[in-house]
Amino acid sequence: MKTLDRETIKKMLHAQINVNGHIIGAALGSGMTAKYVAMGGVDFIMALSAGKYRITGRSSYASYLCYGNSNDIVMELGTRELLPIIKNIPILFGILASDPEINLYEYIREIKMSGFAGIVNFPTLALIDGKFREALEEEGTSFEKEIEAIKLANYFDLFTVAFVTTEYEAKRMIDAGADAICVHLGLTKGGFLGAKKSLSLYDAHRMAEDIFKVCEEKNKDIIRMIYSGPASTPIDMKYMYQNTSCQGYIGGSTFERIPIERAIHNTTKAFKSYGEFNSEDLFVKAIDGSLNTADYTEMAKRYIEEHYMEVIQLRDLALVAHISPTYYSIRFKKDTGMSFTEYLIWFRLNKAKELLKNGKTSCKEIGMAVGYTDYVQFTKIFKKYIGVSPEIYRKQK
Known part of the structure; x- marks a missing residue:
């Protein structure tokens, strides 16, 4: 030709x-x-x-x-x-x-x-x-x-x-x-x-x-x-x-x-979880590309609830949701009144507060349990947002 x-x-x-x-x-x-x-x-x-x-x-x-x-x-x-x-x-x-x-x-x-x-x-x-x-x-x-x-x-x-x-x-x-x-x-x-x-x-x-x-x-x-x-x-x-x-x-x-990363990764995950595959699940809808705008924030909140003890990055959720991290961040803040990072911090700290009240686990272990592998970082963030260190909070409660 x-x-x-x-x-x-x-x-x-x-x-x-x-x-x-x-x-x-x-x-x-x-x-x-x-x-x-x-x-x-x-x-x-x-x-x-x-x-x-x-x-x-x-x-x-x-x-x-x-x-x-x-x-x-x-x-x-x-x-x-x-x-x-x-x-x-x-x-x-x-x-x-x-x-x-x-x-x-x-x-x-x-x-x-x-x-x-x-x-x-x-x-x-x-x-x-x-x-x-x-x-x-x-x-x-x-x-x-x-x-x-x-x-x-x-x-x-x-x-x-x-x-x-x-x-x-x-x-x-x-x-x-x-x-x-x-x-x-x-x-x-x-x-x-x-x-x-x-x-x-x-x-x-x-x-x-x-x-x-x-x-x-x-x-x-x-x-x-x-x-x-x-x-x-x-x-x-x-x-x-x-x-x-x-x-x-x-x-x-x-x-x-x-697109190749997304398709292979999501398809493999879908097959991996076939035993509990639910077409109405938000993450399954994300794989299908059928999420509604109203679903984005709910999907992020649910993911934080299930994975707060792990490393979580908004860009990964944006990839799965087929939208840009910038748009996801704006949408999340509009729906919740706070940034994704602030929401994640507060969720982890509230979990930490619950664990500190029972008095059975060390503060360092509690930090790791809520996603902070660096105890010094955990202490600084806890004190910044709660007002006192984890140790003092435990004594108070």
Whole structure:
């Protein structure tokens, strides 16, 4: 089948923006996930080495290390798993432009001949900073190579998406002729392997809007997108669309890792508990994705009641409930009048007070029984909220 040319792709994407208000790209690592995001209506697919590492259970940052040849991984992924089964959807090649073993001109021509519709600069130096970035740039592994790759891709009539993190990088990529500028907000938060630290949505929208202003000033036709980071749910993206001039979203873990984690984890748990399976149970409804908004707080309160002695994190409950931790936190506070953390603390302390009254168990054991493995922490929290230490409370009661 003939590969979609650059102008056709641009017309298709701009039409989607005009009709739907935005477009969606998916950065993937397997033919199976590509098949189902295509069925879901994705507008283009990126073949990235990060996606292949993600599928093997590793962090996307593995693509920056010497575990394998990034370009070889992407070429095999694209030609063996994606191009044979995905039709009428552009597939972009995630190119490591600084690979010292390739001639960039010849390699981009090979990408074109292999059937890819475009390229994206990934792994990108835009995500590296500090002294390591300086050292890489000095020895020739540079962002300039990525700019050169975008220029060459234009020559070969390939559609181009440029990952950037600064206004300067955006300007350079626009001058190079990039068709879409994507503000990379960092690795996707959420799930078991997700980034534990990320930008706040507020900081993300300010960063994105500063870069989008540059895009609008230099070329109003350039497509403006963001990549994941803290924006890992439709609710998060609604905030970004409302507060920036963003026209599209590219997700990696959002469409691949997190749904797989959730499905496998929840399905296994469902089979594990088959003897007591109750379709009206809130956690069973969460597995089915049939929770109502009113159920979220009740589900959290019930989970705390049953697991207060264990480590409890709101983001895990949010994952099971298929909503963002931010929304879950806001919903919980609206329904209870206190934050999730405050509710959990008070629940544990009330349990501790009950145990202290019977006088049979040591204060340290009681702390552990209500979820505090660190006795000093337990004492500090007890005194802060109750007004006296556990020992004095026991004597008083």
